[in-house]
Amino acid sequence: METSGMQLGDSSRVAVVGGGPAGSLVSYFLLDLAERVGLSIDIDIYERRDFSVPGPTGCNMCGGIVSESLVQMLATEGINLPPTVVQRSIDSYVLHSDVGTVYISTPLQEMRIAAVHRGSGPKGALGTRWGSFDGYLLELAQEKGAHLIRGRVEEINWNHSRPQVCAKDRPPQSYDLLIGAVGVNSPSLKLFEGLGFRYQPPETTRTFIAEFHLGLEAIKEQFGASMHVFLLNMPRIEFAALIPKGEYVTMCLLGDEINRGLVDAFLSNPVVRGCLPWELASVGPACQCSPRINVKGGYRLFGDRVVLIGDSGITRLYKDGIGAAYRAAKAVAVTAIFDGVSGRDFHRHYWPACQVIARDNQFGKLVFMVVSIIRRLRFLRRGVLRMAEKEQLKEAKERDMSMVLWDTFTGSAPYRNIFWRASQPAFLLRLGLEAGKTLASFKLRG
Ligand SMILES: Cc1cc2nc3c(=O)[nH]c(=O)nc-3n(C[C@H](O)[C@H](O)[C@H](O)COP(=O)(O)OP(=O)(O)OC[C@H]3O[C@@H](n4cnc5c(N)ncnc54)[C@H](O)[C@@H]3O)c2cc1C
Incomplete structure (x- = not known):
């Protein structure tokens, strides 16, 4: 050659x-x-x-989410993340929105992501057993x-x-x-x-991360092996999540130039305030930063x-x-x-x-554009939640919405693949039906 x-x-x-x-x-x-x-x-x-x-x-x-595709790719290289580094193995998520909350488990046992700290934990974390x-x-x-x-x-x-x-x-x-x-x-x-x-x-654009110390027991009780994801009508926030890690929960906000005002608005949003027994704003972060993202x-x-x-x-x-x-x-x-x-x-x-x-x-941009439309329209938010809720029933065969959401939130599949699955006529029809039912119920009530 x-x-x-x-x-x-x-x-x-x-x-x-x-x-x-x-x-x-x-x-x-x-x-x-x-x-x-x-x-x-x-x-x-x-x-x-x-x-x-x-x-x-x-x-x-x-x-600090290591996608399951990466966990698997690393394993094929002979790199197995040790339990001291994986703070929590996450196999489900709770999707919060102003129109309801749904617990979504991953359909396959092996669909797990790893939650890690990039350093040795937040400021003041002494004698931590995590790496x-x-x-x-x-x-x-x-x-x-x-x-x-x-x-x-x-x-x-x-x-x-x-x-x-x-x-x-x-x-x-x-x-x-x-x-x-x-x-x-x-x-x-x-x-x-x-x-x-x-x-x-x-x-690049500015993002926001904060670590809240809640203690091992509280984290286990409130989060288990789930991360919490928020679908809120808040402009400029593309992704908001609470990710449990050891004794801490990491709050991660991604979007367009996330500033202090937006962080405060997120923390005081009734959905965020209502999702845990404590208000994160009053717990106060152990550590916080505003890194840039490519x-x-x-x-x-x-x-x-x-x-x-x-x-x-x-x-x-x-x-x-x-x-x-x-x-x-x-x-x-x-x-x-x-x-x-x-x-x-x-x-x-x-x-x-x-x-x-x-x-x-490019497909990722389309996926986030669709998510931002859903965030803005209440009947679509409710349609997404209803579709995911139904998929969680034992007898349900389809898990398309649950998987599309999981892959979008965790980064476990290429955006092209997510976009393709979400643009299938059967998927759109089911979403349309659920959104349509919601719209009809809003009209009846209104
Ligand atoms: C808010 C936020 C959330 C994110 N969440 C996730 C997630 O959950 N999962 C995920 O996979 N990705 C996530 N990312 C993206 C991820 O952090 C980056 O893609 C990843 O860190 C890129 O790795 P890197 O090695 O290229 O750069 P970095 O991790 O930034 O490493 C660069 C290194 O270079 C060193 N360095 C810089 N300048 C010098 C110098 N002059 N001399 C010596 N050393 C130097 C720095 O100290 C640093 O250690 C997130 C990013 C942000 C901002």
Whole structure:
């Protein structure tokens, strides 16, 4: 096969800037594949955070849902998330709306998602028995042979056509390949913009996360193995959920520039106030943050010997960002080991994987557009709930709405697949009938 001539060889050096899921997984896969083909490469992972520290300094701020598709994909790689990392295995959800509440169990026993803390738990979480998800992946990469360099990368430039990395208080280091996996929540993307391959960072929006300490017993009693999801007529909130984790519940709000006013409006919404015996607003968060999320992928993600992955590149809209990081990491590792590390190699072998995610996001936009219409129209909200309620009856054969909702909320299936299932005539007919009945009952009452 024709190669670019820019290959990794024995003793080649790779720098991975960022030790989040994308950085750790790409390091793990590179070392794993190199070992299989008898190649000895050196990998330095630069990471500024210490994931063993509770609170924001050790956390890569996220809802912490690991989709079941990712749980399964990781298992096929021999990566089984340990019970210390999986805070709760979630197999059902409770959908709350102003027109009712419905408990929805997943139809298949194996449909479980993992709820994890990205760091070692919220601020003040002392002696916690839970481990960090990011810390676990980073350790896996280290066990494979990657070297962790704890510190912030402050400058990246070129040294005789090789990328050169300058970390705080360390001499500059040159590499044969530089992988950017810095996410979107640091100014570090700027370091790559100046490298001359016309990289443009992703577009982002602000989200909100808060952790409430309720205690193990209360969490078990109130949540069991369910997460709570809200279908409310609140503009700009695309997704709102309460996700149980150990002694805490994580409140996650995704949407368009979520600000303090919107958070307060959500917490004081009667549906949210009524869904638990305590008001979350009066419990007060143990920890909270407003991270940015990638809503439109970056542009020109690679050049010769440089490539960007994970949130710094193209990720999945709103859901399963960690799953998208896994796919990008795998595609880059395969390209670098088997094809080469030139811009042309990445264009041929990594870019198609990015395009699959980007195309699926177009369907994701349609799915969220439909959800926002449903959120606005009361009779449609009630129709969705009625359809899901009926599916939960023992004798019910169809579980289409339950599955569409589960996959939309958890990110466990491609958006294209969700859209296709939700646009089937039988599905639309059932929804139309339930919505129609609701409309008729509103008219009778009104
Ligand atoms: C509110 C919210 C909820 C989310 N919920 C989910 C969810 O439930 N499930 C899901 O799958 N995804 C979720 N996501 C998306 C998910 O968080 C990201 O897709 C995922 O973290 C991307 O991984 P990454 O490794 O690319 O980036 P990150 O996880 O951001 O990691 C980047 C790493 O780079 C390090 N770094 C940055 N700059 C430097 C530097 N200069 N030097 C050294 N190190 C550096 C950072 O410390 C960090 O560890 C959510 C995102 C948000 C904002």
